[in-house]
Amino acid sequence: MTHDPSTRGHAGEAGSRGPRVRSDCWIRFEPAEKGGLEIELKSTAEAYYGESIDALLREGCAALGAEHGALLCEDGGAVPFVLMARLEAAIREAGLETKGDWLPPIHDPARGATRRDRFRRSRLYLPGSQPKLFLNAGLHRPDAIILDLEDSVAPAAKLASRILVRNALRQVDFMGAERMVRINQGELGLSDLEQIAPHGVDLILIPKVESAGEVQAVDGRIRELSADEVFLMPIIESARGVANATEIAGASDRNVALTIGLEDYTADIGVQRTESGEESLWARCAIVNAARAFGLQAIDSVYSDVGNVEGLRASVDEARRLGFEGKGCIHPRQIGVVHAALAPAANEVDRARRIVRAFRKAEARGLGVVSLGTRMIDPPVVKRALATVDMAIATGRLAGDWESADEE
């Protein structure tokens, strides 16, 4: 790019452009030394929001210290937090040292509601560069959403996506879904955390983990950046990672779950990924075992054939039998299938109810031993029954007040 002597730095751009772009925009900012701000706006929502977009862009330029230059915005219906993110990214890409913060207000009413042991049956992947998919993600009721900064984001869009994801964490109502972010590998991932950790993220997925040290590095960086309780879920995606699964699982108190990425893992061991999955059986079992050894949830990989509902159901069923408690989802329509397939069967629920009832009676009488009929029930069986009952309530197979209803 040639430099006009009257300009300061070079032009920066961010976002997506073109006639097919929806709910996103493209912003180009070319800084200048003087002459004020010149804004050119083309928007599909111009008739309704043209003036407010112009005002927002001016507010942002002032807040970020971009007082002089030419700003071009091609908007395909981006909501305010997206416009803000694209503007900030374009200004940063232009090499301006942005001054101060320009953050959308925090909205999500369900923020901070996560727990170490909450359900993580389904987690919906949302490419961090595609804001269109963020807005309604929570409506599909996944247990978690993942704003992805890693594989689904092209290298050129990494910085812009990081800012976009930060704004989404502050603004989008994910309707009670746990708010996860998959950061990039290594140093890039650690710098992702600067924009992510302080803004209400519940859990960080660390990709392609091969050692405890990588987890500890993330843990340490989070501690520097945020006092919030931020959980970790390492993703193991290589032969070396599987070999070190146990040390990875035990690497940090923030760990709540362990998962596996099968596309990369099968590539790493040099085999094709098959529908039946025997090539990864050992690795998946190793993940389950390592997770359980440290009280973590074992979470399975994604099922990539969106159109194949039967295949997904069979895959979740198999995962459940191996000991996994969750599955990744790449399309909202997979969520309901995953939840249904992970729900306990009627006979399992009945048995769990009887055990939990016996346990409550024993508790009430101060007895240390739980018995059902003439049989003693071991504590781990009680624990599993409690989990089954929780799951049955969460999946609508059991009323929340079943205990009082049973007594009547």
Added chain:
Amino acid sequence: MSELIRNAAGRLIPTRINELETKPYQGVGAWRPSGRKWSPPIRSAADFPVDGNKCVSSIHDALKRAGIRDGMTISTHHHFRNGDLVARAIFDAAAELGVKDLRWFPSASFPCHAPLIDHLESGVIHHIEGSMNGPLGGYCSRGKMRGLGVLRSHGGRWQAIQDGEVRIDIAVLAAPTADPFGNATGDRGPSACGLLGFGLADSLFADHVIVVTDNLVPFPCVPWQIQGNNVDSVVVVDKVGDPSRIVSGTTQITKSPDRLLIAEYAARFVRDSGIMRDGFSFQAGAGGTALSFGIYLREMMREAGVKAGFVRGGSNRYLVEMLEEGLTPYILDGQTFDLEGVRSMRENPGHLNTSPFTSYNFHGKGNFASMVDVVILGATEVDIDFNANVVTHTDGRLLHGIGGWQNCLASKCTILAVPSFRNRVPVVLDRVTTLCGPGELIDVIATERGLCINPRREDLIEALRGSDLPLIEIAELKAEVERICGGPPAKPAQSEQVVAAIQWVDGTTIDCVHAVK
């Protein structure tokens, strides 16, 4: 420019619409017609060939024999949807004949009719009275048409014809199969479109009726959906339509997860409210959301072992499967949206051919629409009083025709399945840009953020008690949408110039459309 007056819905409308004095909308069911129906001139068999052969050489020739002259009204039907080749041929022929100032009165227009803009520009066509979308809608919205566009529902078009409000000089009815006498059917032939119901009124009330076909069969053409006794002449052409585009409406199942969610909510509403029970009836429109609704509902009917009493078309392969599976004994069909619908109409005696007269005409002794238990429709906008718009975009541009939409509002339960916002533009507003359907007839608005039940329908609210469907007050929904979109949308400035009138089902004028600035 005509003066404006305020109708019972509070909308300002012109006092004259083209040559006619406006009847302002007075409220649902308030206007009472009087007098007798319009009738075409009496003819004598003495003037028609005794061998029954009414074939003439070309559309040009047929128009000339019909006495085409300046200012006449030419009507067409839209069963060929976006594959129609006949409308253009008519006005090309009219241009060759040097005729000017024609009124085109189609039952609907499609993007394939964009070339008719040349005839509007050159003066061959004066104006269009019928649904306009795509390029023709844009042309009208920019205020370039000489007369006012008049948008009517399918039932309203029948009403306007039978009441003599629109007098058709020449009806040109494209037919997939016809005989030389003029008997015609839509259910067979290389351009099969299922039925010809949208052209039926034209065949009964027009002064002259021309049948155009690319599949002439010896007398008798059976079944005769159009009776040859009403037909003046028959023209054979190479092609009446492009079959690949005839069934090209919005007939794909949506892949959008949000629209699937809306469809699922609507279907669960029908089930949980108790509307879905043995013998019930439903109608779903042609959009992707409505199609998906049908698929969800079918699954729920199977699970519950419920069978419908009848289902209303537009038909598609999913409805045909329901008919063949025994989930409904009848499809009462107004138009076929795919080739499976065409095949079924031809082969299955339970798949019945209906017309706007039987289904929708408000100036008749009842109609089928009010007997339907539940109907799922779309809309471009809704407002907090449950009023809805189906013809214009929020900036006032004409976008869709009314179709059977207004007529279907008569059903026992009307559900509008709409996203709460589209591409940052809110769909739920304080006041719809163009009023097409009064809120008192709209019972449920189903969005991806939950369902709003019209407070007038206490029975439905009661029926849903205990359901786990997400119900939301419409004002609350509007507030949430505005939070996401960044405040309420600014109201785009409207031009003074009125470009189109919106007729209610009884021929009164419910609203009008202004030119886009």
